[in-house]
Amino acid sequence: MTYSPDVPEVVVQRLPQYLRALSNLQRGGQEVISSQQLGALLQATPAQIRKDLSYFGRFGKQGRGYNIRHLLERLRYILGLERTWNVAVVGVGRLGRAIISYQGFQPEGFRVVCAFDSDPRLIGQLAGGLMIHDISNIGEVLRGEQVQIAIVSVPGAEAQLVIDQLVEAGIQAILSYAPIAAHVPEGVHLRSVDPVLELQSMTYYLSTPD
Amino acid sequence: MTYSPDVPEVVVQRLPQYLRALSNLQRGGQEVISSQQLGALLQATPAQIRKDLSYFGRFGKQGRGYNIRHLLERLRYILGLERTWNVAVVGVGRLGRAIISYQGFQPEGFRVVCAFDSDPRLIGQLAGGLMIHDISNIGEVLRGEQVQIAIVSVPGAEAQLVIDQLVEAGIQAILSYAPIAAHVPEGVHLRSVDPVLELQSMTYYLSTPD
DNA sequence: GTATGTGAAGCACTTCACAGCT
DNA sequence: AGCTGTGAAGTGCTTCACATAC
Secondary structure, eight states: OOOOSOOOHHHHHHHHHHHHHHHHHHHTTOOEEOHHHHHHHHTOOHHHHHHHHHTTOOOEETTTEEEHHHHHHHHHHHHTOSSOEEEEEEOOSHHHHHHHHOTTSGGGTEEEEEEEESOTTTTTSEETTEEEEEGGGHHHHHHHTTOOEEEEOSOHHHHHHHHHHHHHTTOOEEEEOSSSOOOOOTTOEEEEOOHHHHHHHHHHHHHOOO | OOOOSOOOHHHHHHHHHHHHHHHHHHHTTOOEEOHHHHHHHHTOOHHHHHHHHHTTOOOEETTTEEEHHHHHHHHHHHHTOSSOEEEEEEOOSHHHHHHHHOTTSGGGTEEEEEEEESOTTTTTSEETTEEEEEGGGHHHHHHHTTOOEEEEOSOHHHHHHHHHHHHHTTOOEEEEOSSSOOOOOTTOEEEEOOHHHHHHHHHHHHHOOO
């Protein structure tokens, strides 16, 4: 239903940043913004912002700029954020617990509805108020809880296996915290959060005084 | 000292991934690898891997491939990973504690040596065996502990202020977990880890059955 | 006057394809 | 025979610049 001829992936990745900046502006009471101003906030060029938005429609008014409330509405719709998404967390170690307790998902419409682990000592216990399920029942539970998105926070050695199980269970969007280059089939979306890689690429610039 | 004419940033960001894959291969006992094989592991084309490496030298042997031990050595040197880097964690909430306790930094040569918070109830306490310092002494402590890299895990509302203080204290590499688009001056390297943005861009593809 | 939307130009990264080394 | 290293070609994203609308 969404009109989307052929949007570069980088563009899609910037939309949530626009969304966030606009939300903050709205909270501050501002009603209109120009691509110039938004660019200054996000360190992007005005042209880039206009071009990015133009992939999806014509949301601005020449001579005035963008109505923030209206643009927010459109961006939320485009990104599929008008609904709630149910999320599962797989791996309930320290990191998994921190993720479950993170207060930043809920306000954006991501609800962590179930947790999994393979450690028999954890199964049946609670983590952040959430029942920890046996990972071997993963398909069944994910279907029962209507989960669309999984967050993987298991050790690297187990991550590919877990991801395979998630794919098998029909999950099409996975956010992985595991330090591995995981493989997923065509059509499944995988994003990685990997602080070590980030640090390791920054040290290049610290060591090489250009 | 490092020969680096003009290396694209994307290339620098891929090197740590090569490093990690090669480490795993070495642990498995393999001694030589071709760009073909490495590409298969990382879902990259052989040409890209060869081109990336060629920015830094000629590390392969035609007809054979790359000696893993040698290439690892060179990559570690290029990325500045032959030394240890001291890291400070600013913000000792749930996330900060998880970061301090994370066992993945140490083996890669990143030592979390001090922690900061602004909450008077936390200052002077321990977190993961680390003394929590008052953030107002940040410059002094960072110098004393010889910290080169900072990880920011404070709430969004405080993040820009904290980052300004870090920059003021001479820190040139910052990894931020805060959900804001922070600004840093030229010459300071800032990377962000932001799971919400990742989720929000994946939902686009879940909602748009292209 | 002011700011958008957008073809066209510019730039940067990726891939090709092959000479050259082992 | 096999695989690297690399100019050249290809591709895709970014920026420009201006017609258009308010």
